[in-house]
Every structure is written in structure tokens, then in C-alpha cells.
Amino acid sequence: MAEERTGKRRLAPEDIYEIALVSDAQISPDGQRVAFVRTVLDRERNDYRSSIWLVDVAGGEPVRFTTADARDSFPRWSPRGDRLAFLSNRSGKDQVWLISLGGGEAQQLTRFPEPVTHFAWSPDGTTLAVVTKAETAEPPEKEPEPETDVVRITRIRYRSDGTPGFLDEKRSHIWCVPVDGGRPWQVTSGDFDESWPAWSPSGHEIAFVSNRTPDREYNTVSEIWAVRASGGEPRPVATGDAAYFFKPVWSPDGTVLAFTGHREPFAGSSRNHQLWAVAAGGGEPASLTSALDRSVEDEVLTDTAASSKPGPIWAPDGRWIYTQVSDQGNVHLYRIPAGGGEPQLVVGGRRRVVDFSLSADGSLIACTVSEPLNPCDVIVCSADGSGERRLTRVNEEFFATVELSEPEEVWLPSASEDRRPIHAWIMKPIGFREGVRYPLVLEIHGGPHAMYGNVYFHEFQLLAAQGYAVLYTNPRGSQGYGQQFLSCTRGAWGEADMPDLMGAVDAVIERGYIDPSRLGVTGGSYGGFMTNWVIGHTDRFKAAVTQRCVSNLASFYGTSDIGFHFGEHEIGGTPWEQPELYRRLSPLTYAPQMKTPLLILHSEQDYRCPIEQAEQLYVWLKKLGRTVEFVRFPDESHGLSRSGKPKHRVERLQHILRWFAEYL
Numbered sequence: 001m002a003e004e005r006t007g008k009r010r011l012a013p014e015d016i017y018e019i020a021l022v023s024d025a026q027i028s029p030d031g032q033r034v035a036f037v038r039t040v041l042d043r044e045r046n047d048y049r050s051s052i053w054l055v056d057v058a059g060g061e062p063v064r065f066t067t068a069d070a071r072d073s074f075p076r077w078s079p080r081g082d083r084l085a086f087l088s089n090r091s092g093k094d095q096v097w098l099i100s101l102g103g104g105e106a107q108q109l110t111r112f113p114e115p116v117t118h119f120a121w122s123p124d125g126t127t128l129a130v131v132t133k134a135e136t137a138e139p140p141e142k143e144p145e146p147e148t149d150v151v152r153i154t155r156i157r158y159r160s161d162g163t164p165g166f167l168d169e170k171r172s173h174i175w176c177v178p179v180d181g182g183r184p185w186q187v188t189s190g191d192f193d194e195s196w197p198a199w200s201p202s203g204h205e206i207a208f209v210s211n212r213t214p215d216r217e218y219n220t221v222s223e224i225w226a227v228r229a230s231g232g233e234p235r236p237v238a239t240g241d242a243a244y245f246f247k248p249v250w251s252p253d254g255t256v257l258a259f260t261g262h263r264e265p266f267a268g269s270s271r272n273h274q275l276w277a278v279a280a281g282g283g284e285p286a287s288l289t290s291a292l293d294r295s296v297e298d299e300v301l302t303d304t305a306a307s308s309k310p311g312p313i314w315a316p317d318g319r320w321i322y323t324q325v326s327d328q329g330n331v332h333l334y335r336i337p338a339g340g341g342e343p344q345l346v347v348g349g350r351r352r353v354v355d356f357s358l359s360a361d362g363s364l365i366a367c368t369v370s371e372p373l374n375p376c377d378v379i380v381c382s383a384d385g386s387g388e389r390r391l392t393r394v395n396e397e398f399f400a401t402v403e404l405s406e407p408e409e410v411w412l413p414s415a416s417e418d419r420r421p422i423h424a425w426i427m428k429p430i431g432f433r434e435g436v437r438y439p440l441v442l443e444i445h446g447g448p449h450a451m452y453g454n455v456y457f458h459e460f461q462l463l464a465a466q467g468y469a470v471l472y473t474n475p476r477g478s479q480g481y482g483q484q485f486l487s488c489t490r491g492a493w494g495e496a497d498m499p500d501l502m503g504a505v506d507a508v509i510e511r512g513y514i515d516p517s518r519l520g521v522t523g524g525s526y527g528g529f530m531t532n533w534v535i536g537h538t539d540r541f542k543a544a545v546t547q548r549c550v551s552n553l554a555s556f557y558g559t560s561d562i563g564f565h566f567g568e569h570e571i572g573g574t575p576w577e578q579p580e581l582y583r584r585l586s587p588l589t590y591a592p593q594m595k596t597p598l599l600i601l602h603s604e605q606d607y608r609c610p611i612e613q614a615e616q617l618y619v620w621l622k623k624l625g626r627t628v629e630f631v632r633f634p635d636e637s638h639g640l641s642r643s644g645k646p647k648h649r650v651e652r653l654q655h656i657l658r659w660f661a662e663y664l
């Protein structure tokens with residue numbers, strides 16, 4: 001028994017309550033301290049709690065800095081480093097709060113009737129640029145009663161996954177809020193959604209992200225604009241029908257704006273996000289990373305992480321722009337020469353740099369990192385990555401008590417004609433013994449343009465703890481292996497990538513410790529599509545669990561919040577232009593061939609892959625007399641496995657284990 005050999009117990013689904021998540025490591029301007037967010041799952045309340053913590057760069061125990069029983073997040077240092085602004089839901093909705101480093105209680109700064117979603121300090125520290133859908137700075141005395149509960153829909157975008165109910169007509173705008181008293185003023189207005197405010201170094205202008213094209217209801221454009229901080233008519237910086245630009249950041253001298261994104265209409269994450277630079281006055285942007293052939297966004301998937309919003313950061317000397325780069329299952333920190341040239345790796349290794357920040361003089365970097373056997377910790381290093389030190393050991397005590405399986409990183413030949421090597425990870429079951437043959441679970445990732453990688457994955461560790469070998473791969477369509485590999489599943493969902501998955505399974509079986517009669521398969525979202533696809537094209541799997549899946553591409557087109565643009569781009573046309581293609585690529589078409597016992601897990605408020613996708617598959621298979629079960633999660637969205645109610649997250653894991661225990 002593993003327990004007898006190691007003195008450690010096996011991981012259990014409920015252990016998600018034992019794992020604290022740290023994120024958003026923000027180093028103080030003087031480089032002395034790092035503020036970060038620590039998130040825990042609250043079993044009694046069936047909810048999440050987060051607080052701001054501080055740790056000295058010189059070392060020592062981290063200390064809890066905000067103590068409210070709430071969700072505090074997004075800590076940002078004032079330019080002088082004497083206080084922190086952060087978001088908190090203590091008053092109900094997320095608002096900006098301020099806390100002095102000198103001591104004292106946090107004070108509520110904003111009282112907008114709608115949540116604040118993002119903010120940025122002005123360079124002189126007097127004002128915050130704030131993003132909110134509020135139309136006034138104070139809540140009305142009395143919320144108006146809705147006249148009817150009947151919903152009238154006039155827009156094509158009327159739902160968004162993660163937002164319960166229907167989208168309202170309110171728009172996200174930028175407001176300025178003086179931090180030491182004075183009335184907030186609205187900076188942008190109109191029928192546009194604005195985000196990501198970035199102050200010019202002089203403090204006169206604010207750059208932001210918006211779609212101001214006439215056809216914005218139907219396209220996926222995202223442009224860079226700038227507006228005087230006092231308000232007025234915004235001016236275009238990097239715009240156009242092909243713009244897909246985000247996260248602007250000014251050069252220290254205020255002459256250039258850098259940002260991330262690409263320039264292919266509707267391509268979303270099927271194209272590498274590049275780092276661009278444009279004259280601050282506007283013009284033609286130039287890519288600084290076209291030769292890299294990687295995305296400068298974090299593309300890795302996990303079920304154990306708190307979210308943060310890192311964007312590129314310009315070094316104070318103006319020479320470099322720091323950015324994440326997704327590369328072969330890792331997310332690294334690079335610095336890109338602002339004037340063009342060879343990108344330099346700063347924080348590398350088998351891991352994910354989740355977020356990062358720079359001290360005011362640019363000499364120190366703080367990052368949150370995630371590794372296969374450690375979900376998260378804060379590290380600090382010099383501007384070139386040297387002298388790295390770990391500042392936290394958040395989950396060290398807990399992981400000393402449970403046995404984990406170390407993923408082995410391998411390249412396995414595809415079963416396609418080209419036999420192309422596919423990047424993969426194999427986890428041996430806990431308690432592995434030579435000479436024994438084990439059941440194998442193949443995990444398939446979503447996207448399709450995302451990637452598995454060198455991060456902790458609770459679901460995979462649980463399967464290993466239950467005695468399964470686990471195989472996860474980055475087949476064609478995955479991020480991290482270049483543009484050609486990334487986009488080759490377009491118009492070929494399932495057809496292009498299934499041979500990669502099957503080749504990897506064959507190669508693992510050849511290692512001799514897998515029982516080929518006990519293969520399981522599971523995945524979520526596009527991974528759910530692929531699970532359905534695989535069991536419709538082979539009977540070699542003995543049990544399957546399809547999660548937040550797609551089964552019918554034609555109905556997905558009309559019911560998913562992104563169906564009418566994502567579906568159209570990914571499949572290559574509309575269902576009425578390409579009915580045969582939609583039929584051919586829909587897993588439901590192959591339902592009569594599906595024999596594998598199937599568990600369908602789906603959230604009832606999943607607006608990305610709506611539950612009708614699961615319902616169709618369930619009824620077809622039931623009517624066909626197959627072994628199939630349907631588990632529905634009420635009040636949950638597409639993000640159930642990552643951000644759902646803790647109790648539902650545990651139940652979801654228990655259902656997966658139950659199904660494989662029964663049928664595998």
C-alpha cells in the first residue's frame with residue numbers, strides 16, 4: 001500500500017478545501033514587499049473567501065493584511081507605495097477600497113450602483129481610472145421595481161457565460177475617482193463597452209480597449225483608443241475591422257503604446273496573440289513578436305488556480321516590455337526589446353508564470369508560479385530572472401500529507417500519416433508496482449485552442465490516487481506549438497486531432513503497464529466534444545465521461561453565447577451555408593455507433609456550451625438503448641470545474657470517480 005510505504009494518504013475530492021490559492025503578486029514600488037491575494041474555499045458557506053496578504057522580499061512569514069470576511073482581490077500599490085487600493089465585495093458588490101500601509105482599517109472609496117471590474121492608479125497617485133457599468137456614482141435611494149418579468153431580446157449578444165440571466169443594456173465605461181475626496185466623473189460614454197484603462201505617463205490621457213466599429217454587434221473587433229482624463233471625444237490609436245487588440249501599456253516616455261492581440265477577424269484564440277507597438281498618436285501597429293511563433297497570453301488550463309489579469313509591463317528604462325509567453329505546456333516570462341530584436345527568457349522552467357509585476361526602478365520582479373506538484377507560490381527575482389527566491393510555501397504543509405503522482409513529460413507519435421510527435425504527460429497511479437497492468441484515463445482539453453501543461457491539476461491527481469494511469473496531451477489545435485499546429489483543426493474538429501490522441505494512447509499501452517481492455521476517456525467543453533467524437537469513432541474505450549460538451553454543431557451555432565462567430569470561424573461557414581459539414585463534424589451524427597457507457601456532466605446555466613447539447617446526446621443514446629446517465633448541476637456555468645460552488649465541484653469529481661469505478 002502506498003500509505004504504508006510513504007506515510008502519506010491518498011488525495012480525495014474534498015481536498016480542494018485544503019488547498020489555498022495565491023495569485024496577483026504585486027511588488028511594492030520600492031521593491032521591499034509583495035502584496036498578493038490568498039483565496040480559500042469556505043466549506044460552511046459553500047463559497048470562496050479571499051484576502052490580501054503581504055510578504056517581505058527579504059524573506060519571513062507572509063502576514064494577512066485585510067481581515068474582512070469577504071472577497072478582497074486585485075491589490076494595486078499607489079505610486080508612492082504608501083497605500084493599496086483593492087476590490088472587495090464587503091459592501092455587497094465589488095467596489096474599490098483603500099488601505100494605508102501605515103495601519104488602520106480599509107476605507108471604501110467607490111459606491112457605484114454596479115460592480116467595479118478593473119481600475120488603475122494615475123501616475124501622480126491622486127485619481128483612479130475605474131471600469132464599471134454604473135450610470136451614476138452613487139446608488140439610487142431606491143432600486144426601481146421591474147415592471148415585468150418578461151424578457152424582450154433585440155440583440156444577437158444577449159447572454160454571456162458566467163453572467164446569470166440575460167445581458168442588460170448597460171455599458172462598461174471608464175470613470176475617474178479622486179482618491180482623497182471630490183466627485184467622480186465619467187470619462188467615456190455611449191453604446192460601447194470599455195475596459196483596461198491605462199494612464200499615459202503625464203496623466204493627461206487614458207488608453208483603453210473598446211469596439212467602436214459600426215458592426216460591433218456582429219464582429220469580434222477589439223480596438224485601442226485614448227481619451228483625455230478629463231473626458232471628451234476618444235481618439236483612435238489602433239483600430240479597424242481586423243483589430244483584436246487588448247491590454248494597452250504606455251512607454252515610460254509616453255510616445256508609444258504596446259498591446260497584445262492579433263489581426264485576423266473572428267480568429268479569437270486560434271491565432272497566436274502577439275505583442276504590438278504603435279505610436280501613441282495612432283497609426284499602423286508593428287508586431288514585436290512575429291518571429292516567436294507563440295502566444296503572449298497564458299493559454300494553459302487547470303482546475304486549481306485563482307484568476308488574475310496580467311498584461312504586458314514596460315520596464316522603466318523603456319528598453320524592454322515584459323510579457324507572458326505560452327510555450328509547449330509552460331507559460332514563461334519573457335522580455336521583448338521595445339525597439340525590436342530577440343526576445344529574452346526571464347522566468348522559464350517546467351511551470352506556469354501565472355502573473356507578474358515589476359518594482360518602480362525595474363530591478364525586481366514578483367511572480368505567482370504554478371508547478372505540476374505545487375499549485376501556487378510567490379517568487380521574486382532580478383529583472384533578468386537571476387537570483388530567484390520563493391517567498392511563500394502556501395500549501396507545503398498540506399502536500400506533505402498526501403501522495404502525488406509526478407507527471408512524466410513525453411513526446412508520443414501521432415497515429416496520423418505524418419506520425420508527428422505529440423507532446424503529452426503520463427501519470428502513473430499511486431502505489432504503482434512493476435508487473436501490474438493498470439486502467440488508463442485519457443484526458444482531452446478544451447478550447448480547442450488551449451493547452452495542458454506543467455501545472456497542478458486536481459482531477460488528474462485524484463484519478464491517479466484512485467489507481468488509474470492518466471494520459472493528457474496537446475494534440476493538433478493546441479496552443480504553444482506554433483501557428484500552423486494551432487489552426488489546423490479549423491474545419492476539421494475531431495478529424496484532425498483524433499489520430500494524435502489515439503497514437504498517444506497506443507504509445508502508452510506499448511510501455512507494458514496499461515491494461516488495453518480498461519481504457520477511459522473524459523474531457524470538458526471542446527474536450528467533451530472530443531470525448532463524444534472518440535466514442536462515436538471507436539469502441540476501444542470502456543467508459544467515458546463527457547463534460548460541458550458539444551454534440552450538435554448546428555444547434556451550438558444558435559444557442560452558444562459565442563456560437564455565431566466562434567462556431568462559424570472554427571467550422572468554416574454558417575450551418576445554412578455548410579449543412580453537410582456541420583452534420584459531418586457533429587458527434588450526434590455518430591450516436592448510433594456509440595457503445596461506450598457514458599456519463600454526461602453539464603451545468604444548467606452553461607451559456608457557452610448550453611445544456612441542450614447534453615440533453616440531445618442523452619435522449620438519443622437512451623433511445624438507442626445505451627448505458628448513459630445525465631448529471632445536471634443547477635446554477636452553475638461553463639466554469640463549474642474551476643469556479644463553481646465548492647460543493648458542486650466536489651460532487652462533480654465524485655461522479656467522475658464513481659463512473660470510472662463502475663465501468664472501467
Ligand SMILES: CSCC[C@H](NC=O)C(=O)N[C@@H](Cc1ccccc1)C(=O)O
Nearest residue numbers: 446447448450524525526527529550608
Ligand atoms: C467547444 S466550444 C468552445 C468552448 C470553450 N472555448 C472557448 O471558450 C472551451 O473549450 N472551453 C474550455 C477551454 C477554455 C477555457 C477557458 C478559455 C478558453 C478555453 C474549457 O472550458 O475548459
